[in-house]
Amino acid sequence: MTAPLVFEEVPLAKAPRASVAALPGADLTLAGRFSLTVRPHETVAVTGDELSGVDFLGGLALGLEEPAGGRVLTLGEQVTLLSRSAQLAFRRRVGYLPAGEGLLQNLTLRDNIRLPLRFGSDFRQKDIEGRVDVIVAQLRLTRVADLRPAEANAEDRRRAALGRALAFDPELVIAEDPFEGMTERTSAELLEAARGGETAEGGRRTVLVTGPGLPGLLRTRVDRAVRVVRGVVEEGR
Amino acid sequence: MIGFLAAIGRWTARGLASIGALARFAFDALASVGTLPGAGRRVAVRVLLNQLRFTALEAVGLIVLLSGVLSYLTISSTVAQLDQVGASELIGQLMVVVIVRELGPLLTALAIVGRSGTAITAELATNTVMGEVRALKGMGIDPYHYLVLPRLIGCVVSVAVLMIVFDVVAVAGGYLAAATIGGMSAARYMGIVVSNLTTQDVVLTVLKGFLFGAVVGVIPAYEGLSVRRGPTEIPQAVIRGTVGSITAIFIFAALIVGATRA
Numbered sequence: 001m002t003a004p005l006v007f008e009e010v011p012l013a014k015a016p017r018a019s020v021a022a023l024p025g026a027d028l029t030l031a032g033r034f035s036l037t038v039r040p041h042e043t044v045a046v047t048g049d050e051l052s053g054v055d056f057l058g059g060l061a062l063g064l065e066e067p068a069g070g071r072v073l074t075l076g077e078q079v080t081l082l083s084r085s086a087q088l089a090f091r092r093r094v095g096y097l098p099a100g101e102g103l104l105q106n107l108t109l110r111d112n113i114r115l116p117l118r119f120g121s122d123f124r125q126k127d128i129e130g131r132v133d134v135i136v137a138q139l140r141l142t143r144v145a146d147l148r149p150a151e152a153n154a155e156d157r158r159r160a161a162l163g164r165a166l167a168f169d170p171e172l173v174i175a176e177d178p179f180e181g182m183t184e185r186t187s188a189e190l191l192e193a194a195r196g197g198e199t200a201e202g203g204r205r206t207v208l209v210t211g212p213g214l215p216g217l218l219r220t221r222v223d224r225a226v227r228v229v230r231g232v233v234e235e236g237r
Numbered sequence: 238m239i240g241f242l243a244a245i246g247r248w249t250a251r252g253l254a255s256i257g258a259l260a261r262f263a264f265d266a267l268a269s270v271g272t273l274p275g276a277g278r279r280v281a282v283r284v285l286l287n288q289l290r291f292t293a294l295e296a297v298g299l300i301v302l303l304s305g306v307l308s309y310l311t312i313s314s315t316v317a318q319l320d321q322v323g324a325s326e327l328i329g330q331l332m333v334v335v336i337v338r339e340l341g342p343l344l345t346a347l348a349i350v351g352r353s354g355t356a357i358t359a360e361l362a363t364n365t366v367m368g369e370v371r372a373l374k375g376m377g378i379d380p381y382h383y384l385v386l387p388r389l390i391g392c393v394v395s396v397a398v399l400m401i402v403f404d405v406v407a408v409a410g411g412y413l414a415a416a417t418i419g420g421m422s423a424a425r426y427m428g429i430v431v432s433n434l435t436t437q438d439v440v441l442t443v444l445k446g447f448l449f450g451a452v453v454g455v456i457p458a459y460e461g462l463s464v465r466r467g468p469t470e471i472p473q474a475v476i477r478g479t480v481g482s483i484t485a486i487f488i489f490a491a492l493i494v495g496a497t498r499a
Contacts, residue, residue, distance in 0.1 A: 058375075059371075062374075062375055064371065064374055064375060084272070084379075085272040085379075088374075088377045088378070088379050089377060090377070091374070091375060091376060091377035092376070092377035096372070096375035096376060098368055098371055098372045098375055099368070100367070100368045101368070101372070102367065102368035102369050102371060102372025102373075102375070103369070103372070104364075104369050104372075104373075105363070105367065105369070115280070115376075115378070116376040116377065116378065118276060118279070118280050119274070119276060119277045119280050119377075119378050119382075119383065120274065120276060120277065120376075120377050120378065121276055122275065122276055161372075164376065165376070167376075
């Protein structure tokens with residue numbers, strides 16, 4: 001089975017090239033280049049401070065940024081080699097929760113979740129509404145779904161942003177700093193929603209989480225936790 | 238001396254690079270029509286209708302006021318003098334050449350730059366700073382489709398329609414002035430105006446509507462999406478968008494006058 005996400009020898013932009021090294025036993029290797037394979041159904045957290053370059057991983061995986069070297073394979077594709085319209089169509093196969101949520105401020109939380117489905121699918125209106133209702137209920141947004149982001153609290157905004165990322169029920173979810181400012185309980189809830197339930201192989205979806213740290217409660221809930229500190233990459237447990 | 242020439246060279250190169258980037262942006266925006274997905278078309282049309290409401294419908298009052306006052310002032314201050322020298326027929330030329338063909342398009346476009354161009358730059362710059370543009374790309378929505386194209390088409394249609402409103406109100410306002418001050422009859426006034434109106438005037442006016450509308454749609458959007466550093470850059474982007482649009486409108490107006498007189 002193809003690994004949903006592969007970083008091969010990619011220099012992380014903010015990390016000084018020579019200082020990136022791997023610890024023994026990790027599949028993160030060598031000589032200033034970042035390599036990581038996220039296997040199907042796996043939940044991997046890659047954490048590091050702002051100089052580590054981990055905040056570039058989401059953009060690299062989605063082809064929003066061009067890697068300075070190496071290659072990035074997302075669902076088996078090098079996204080940056082696709083045409084502009086093919087890139088856009090491809091990204092609908094991946095759930096993306098950007099840092100800071102990126103919710104459209106002039107839309108309600110429900111409309112934010114609805115937008116990718118209305119823009120990028122040929123589903124009937126009734127089916128879209130059904131799917132949005134399920135996501136809203138699943139992420140416990142029913143009470144606040146008709147508020148705009150500025151009227152909602154940080155937790156509800158984060159839930160809505162995750163709901164938007166899950167709109168197409170993607171097989172791969174990439175979440176940038178999804179737990180920032182959240183309680184451990186909410187973080188665990190968000191992670192479970194991103195995983196989409198359990199299968200015999202692991203989570204129903206493959207999940208990559210990036211950010212400065214991982215709440216304590218979640219350390220036991222991810223399959224691998226990888227830390228990048230001051231350009232030095234290490235694999236956790 | 239060499240330093241001075243080098244500075245001129247750098248300034249010129251920067252200017253040309255900016256114009257090139259702007260042209261590329263405008264081309265990409267137009268080309269994106271061809272890649273708009275079927276489902277996205279319905280969403281984009283809804284954004285377009287919103288844009289038409291903000292840019293055209295809600296600006297009608299302002300345009301009627303500007304046009305009415307301008308035409309009344311222009312005609313009232315000239316009709317008495319023209320009558321004294323027996324040249325009241327020139328009122329038609331004045332109305333058609335000065336107001337309908339030149340000032341109408343120019344003032345309409347400037348009013349829309351001030352009203353909607355600034356709003357477009359501020360909104361898109363905020364979208365960029367808040368990470369909304371990146372999020373759109375990340376979920377497979379082209380910002381050209383969702384943000385730029387509806388605003389561009391909305392501005393082109395709005396400026397063209399508002400220009401017609403401006404000209405109609407200007408002609409009516411001119412009559413009001415000619416009738417109350419110069420005692421001119423409606424039939425004579427309309428006869429003079431219509432006899433001075435050529436097909437070329439109508440074509441040029443419509444052409445300017447589309448061209449100026451495109452300027453108001455493209456430059457503010459380009460400046461809004463060019464913001465990189467953060468919220469403090471938003472006012473600067475609004476200034477660049479407004480000044481750039483006004484400058485482009487005046488340059489195009491001068492070029493059109495030059496081309497039609499050549």
